[in-house]
Structure formats: structure tokens, C-alpha cells
Amino acid sequence: MSWTTPLTDPSSPDATPVDRHRLWRSLLAKAEAPTNYVPAITACRILERYDDGFLREIVRNGERLVQRVRPEPERRILFEHIGDPDVASIANVIGTDASGATTFTIEIVLAAGGAARALQESDFLRTTDEYFADTIEAIVRALRPLSVATLDQEGAQR
Template identity: 30%
Template sequence: MINISRRIQVNAQSEANGVSLNRSQVWEGLVSKARNAVPYVSAITECNIVEDQGDRFIREVVLHGERLQELVILSTEQQVEFVRLSGNARGIIKNVIEEENGELYLRFSFDFSLPGVPAGSEKELEFATGMQNSYLDAVRSTLQTIRNKVSQ
């Protein structure tokens, strides 16, 4: 099982480029990304909603060339949870909006397993490292895309 959690300051000076985001703006961006990840995540080339119940929906994405489905659960202005329903890796990804000492943060965490791959193996470690780097890039590009939309 791969368990990784990282927290990024939303309005860090080096990242904000003069555009500070509030909780509502981050939330709206996360919902937009959940419904259509293509403008936010370069590794996703397709994203379609196949079943929609408002705050819960199933989306089909093509991620790094692999077609897979995810159940997405929205917890208003708090968290977006992605439950991987198909694909080579199974697990849960969470994007959580946090506040501490007046600062806004975005935490991303994932808990994944690779069916058929031994826990602690070199293959699992390679996957974990690649996934961590990809998701860190995705969170940064998501915040930048939200900033770009807010500033327009």
C-alpha cells in the first residue's frame, strides 16, 4: 500500500504572482477540475462524466494513456475525493482545503495499491515516486489555472 500526503500553501509568495485565492475560489476550481480535469492536469487527455448525482459522480479519464473510472465525492468547500474504480492502480485520492493561522493550504493525499505487485517492491516504490511527483505538479498547475481564471 502506498500512502502519501503533502500540503501546499495556496498563496505562497513564490507561487501567487499577485493573485491571492480565497477558500471559495479554490473550491470552485477543485470542482471544475473534478468535472473536467483536462485544462488542469496535463497527464489527463480526456475527462467525461458518465453518471452524475450532483455531489457524487463517476468520471472516465484517460491518464497517461490509460482509460479508467473514478467515483468523485464533493464535500462542499472542504474536500474532493476520487475513488479509483478501474485501472492498474486502485485507491483513493483526496484534495482537502485546510486553514491554519489565517493561511490557506491545499493537502493532497493518496492511498493506493498495485494489484499483483508486492508491497515494498522496487516497482511499487517507482510507482509511488512517480505518482507523488505527478500529483505535486498537478496541484501546482491546478492552483495556477485557478489563478488565471480568477484574474481574467
């Protein structure tokens, strides 16, 4: 399952372009301190660091979850869930739409238990969709001001 949205405000005719490097730094900050970006996450603690990422414990909706975080520079951050019966992984992906605008995508892969729930419980997919649709909206609202390109006095991107 995935959700994609533009990072520039589509309702603004003179939207400042996204600086992908600033966006990437903001996504790394989100991975280490998600409480400022994801309303359902109320706590985060880095448990261990590795050459290719880190292990973190988060509290989401009152539940403790452990995730192995693996950044793929300037493109994607993978959050592998450890011991979660419903979700195997979540990815945050920087992309580009057909018009060339920068996009942000959340991709999830269900674990075996989540796939079974999706087939057995009629509300599971609906509530999962609602949760991630709300989550991507909150994340993008936080990312937009942090990822816009800096313009010089003549309006050229720096």
C-alpha cells in the same frame, strides 16, 4: 501519501488572499473538466450523476480510468478509483496552514496492488511522488488566478 502547497504565491509579498468560495467553485470545475488543470489528463466524460456526486471516465497518460467523484462541500473532493490496481482514491483538500494561509492538498490512498508495488519496485514510490508533486504544481498554477479574492478600490476583500 500527501502533498500540500499554499495557494497564495509565497514569493509575492503583496499576494491577494484566497476566496475560499471561489476556490471551491474552481475545484468543482476541475472535477468536471480536469484537462485544464491536470496535464496528464487528456479527456474526461461524465458517465452518470448522483445526488452526492458523479461517475466520470478520464484518460490519463493514455489509460482510461473510471472514478466516482464525491464532493464534500467547501472542504474536500474524493475521487474513488474503480478497478485501478494501484490507487484506491485521491482527495483534493482545502486547508489552512499555521499562519492562516489557504492550502491545497492532494492525498492518495494506494490500493492493494499499489502497496505491493511500493514494496517490490524501488522506483514506484519515487515515480508516484514525482507525478503528484508535478500535478499539484500544475493544479495550483491554474487555481491561483481563479481563487483570489476580489478587492474593492480601497483594497478591502469583497
